[in-house]
């Protein structure tokens with residue numbers, strides 16, 4: 553199969569939803585074999601079924617909780633067992649807890665759960681994924697952070713924001729450590745998206761409008777627009793790009809005042 557990811561094997565976490573599902577679709581259409589990982593079996597299987605309809609034998613589903621070390625080890629092993637190698641690791645799974653707020657109201661339970669999935673999950677993906685990429689002779693790691701890791705907001709989600717800040721710091725350091733092993737490590741920083749995660753968090757029109765006023769483009773981003781950015785970072789098109797905070801956000805992090 554031809555395409556920008558021909559002959560590559562890509563593992564995508566959070567593959568049952570928004571960005572992860574769109575990325576699996578796009579990567580598959582560019583020739584990659586897909587290891588779709590999610591904690592939600594039903595939605596993960598749906599993603600794989602869509603790909604398998606077009607190209608049988610090119611995608612598998614692996615159920616894993618990215619906060620669980622054994623699960624992460626098993627998902628990487630499944631990639632190598634099924635397709636012989638791993639070239640692209642997209643640590644994308646994440647949560648936004650509705651009980652996440654400021655430091656006084658956020659419970660330790662919410663804090664720990666958010667850090668476990670959003671930050672420890674990325675660490676565990678790299679812990680087991682990096683040796684697989686080394687065995688493959690190199691590759692690309694993409695870690696999903698967020699624009700909130702780059703700016704402060706008056707509507708707080710301290711656990712989420714701190715977890716994404718940690719993803720940026722982890723990404724930067726891993727990029728340096730592995731730069732001479734032909735492994736590139738970049739963070740993807742999406743702006744506010746029209747996916748299940750944010751739309752259920754901003755659950756009234758008023759809350760959505762409150763966020764939209766800050767976005768120069770005046771609209772939420774689409775998961776498919778993040779998938780295109782991930783494709784760039786995954787493919788050899790970004791061969792000289794490592795350690796970046798790749799911002800895809802409709803201009804929100806550049807805005808001081810937005811247009812009327």
Ligand SMILES: NC(=O)c1ccc[n+]([C@@H]2O[C@H](COP(=O)([O-])OP(=O)(O)OC[C@H]3O[C@@H](n4cnc5c(N)ncnc54)[C@H](O)[C@@H]3O)[C@@H](O)[C@H]2O)c1
Nearest residue numbers: 566568569570571591617618645646698744745747749750
């Ligand atoms: N939606 C936004 O506005 C936005 C903005 C910036 C960053 N992000 C980040 O993008 C990533 C994807 O978000 P999305 O908008 O596609 O969300 P989504 O909720 O649509 O999809 C997330 C997927 O991750 C899976 N998941 C959750 N916990 C998991 C776990 N412990 N192990 C494995 N899988 C798990 C879910 O089942 C779901 O399929 C997240 O890291 C999120 O923080 C989203």
